Amino acid sequence: MNITELHMREYLNIPIGLRPLHMWRCYMLKNHPGLLVIRNPFTFTGQRYWIARSLRDYPLAPNIVNLDAKHFSSNTVSDWWRELHKCTEKSIAHRLKTSMRWTTLGYHYNWDTKAYDEAMHTLFPIDLFSLSQYFAYVLGFPNYIPQAGIINYYPIGTCLSGHTDHSELNHEAPLFSYSFGQTAIFLIGQNTQEEQPSALFLRSGDVLTMSRESRLCYHAVPRVMKTQKEPWNDFLTIPQWKSKEFFNNSMNFELYDQVTDTCFWMPFNRYIADSRININVRQVFSSDDCL
Numbered sequence: 364m365n366i367t368e369l370h371m372r373e374y375l376n377i378p379i380g381l382r383p384l385h386m387w388r389c390y391m392l393k394n395h396p397g398l399l400v401i402r403n404p405f406t407f408t409g410q411r412y413w414i415a416r417s418l419r420d421y422p423l424a425p426n427i428v429n430l431d432a433k434h435f436s437s438n439t440v441s442d443w444w445r446e447l448h449k450c451t452e453k454s455i456a457h458r459l460k461t462s463m464r465w466t467t468l469g470y471h472y473n474w475d476t477k478a479y480d481e482a483m484h485t486l487f488p489i490d491l492f493s494l495s496q497y498f499a500y501v502l503g504f505p506n507y508i509p510q511a512g513i514i515n516y517y518p519i520g521t522c523l524s525g526h527t528d529h530s531e532l533n534h535e536a537p538l539f540s541y542s543f544g545q546t547a548i549f550l551i552g553q554n555t556q557e558e559q560p561s562a563l564f565l566r567s568g569d570v571l572t573m574s575r576e577s578r579l580c581y582h583a584v585p586r587v588m589k590t591q592k593e594p595w596n597d598f599l600t601i602p603q604w605k606s607k608e609f610f611n612n613s614m615n616f617e618l619y620d621q622v623t624d625t626c627f628w629m630p631f632n633r634y635i636a637d638s639r640i641n642i643n644v645r646q647v648f649s650s651d652d653c654l
């Protein structure tokens with residue numbers, strides 16, 4: 364461990380499940396200043412942890428999901444993952460699995476008004492808060508406050524059309540995007556729809572940051588496709604960093620241990636074998652308004 368890491372450990376709640384900083388590969392795109400990609404800084408246990416959190420825990424009420432009471436039982440709306448695994452009828456299970464498309468956390472984005480509703484606020488998960496603050500710190504945004512999250516669920520073959528994320532009142536703060544599972548083709552353009560976008564693959568574990576000039580650029584996910592590698596099952600080749608010895612009270616240690624158990628992991632493995640999960644984190648308000 365170098366002095367910088369040692370220094371940071373004293374101030375930050377460092378998330379477990381990440382490879383050491385000196386192993387990270389971080390890229391900037393020539394034509395897209397402010398767009399940063401860190402290629403999979405997660406260990407296999409780290410990947411499994413965030414996949415399990417996104418499926419089992421984050422969709423739990425009072426967080427908001429796209430499943431509505433008109434088409435689904437109240438049990439499904441409040442605990443989708445449990446209901447999916449209670450389901451024995453194949454076609455119903457398939458419908459349940461593929462119907463889940465998003466969960467919102469913290470300040471909830473209202474898809475009808477396209478605004479954040481200050482009255483609609485639930486606790487932002489402390490582990491995701493800590494993870495995002497760590498990435499922000501490392502990338503030079505020490506005052507970043509994660510306030511809103513969208514978990515996007517993409518069964519293979521689904522897509523997300525071109526858009527900008529401009530509803531946050533704070534456009535200075537970066538947006539963090541964590542990808543897990545199957546591979547996405549990600550298109551990133553400029554501030555208007557006129558310019559030709561660039562395409563990149565987002566694979567499991569990749570962290571994308573839209574900051575500064577790229578914060579308000581158009582982007583889309585035209586395709587989610589089968590990955591050739593499954594880093595969440597790659598326990599032989601990815602070196603594990605024994606970071607658990609460092610105290611981090613923001614993560615669920617029980618889950619972190621459970622995900623390495625084959626039996627426990629099986630339902631998560633089945634889901635992620637043909638789906639992608641994207642965790643999107645934003646700061647909505649200016650840091651001064653929050654203090």
Ligand SMILES: O=C(O)CCC(=O)C(=O)O
Nearest residue numbers: 513515528540584641643
């Ligand atoms: O799935 C992705 O990589 C992008 C998601 C996204 O753009 C959004 O949630 O606004």
Ligand SMILES: [Fe+2]
Nearest residue numbers: 526527528582
């Ligand atoms: Fe977006």
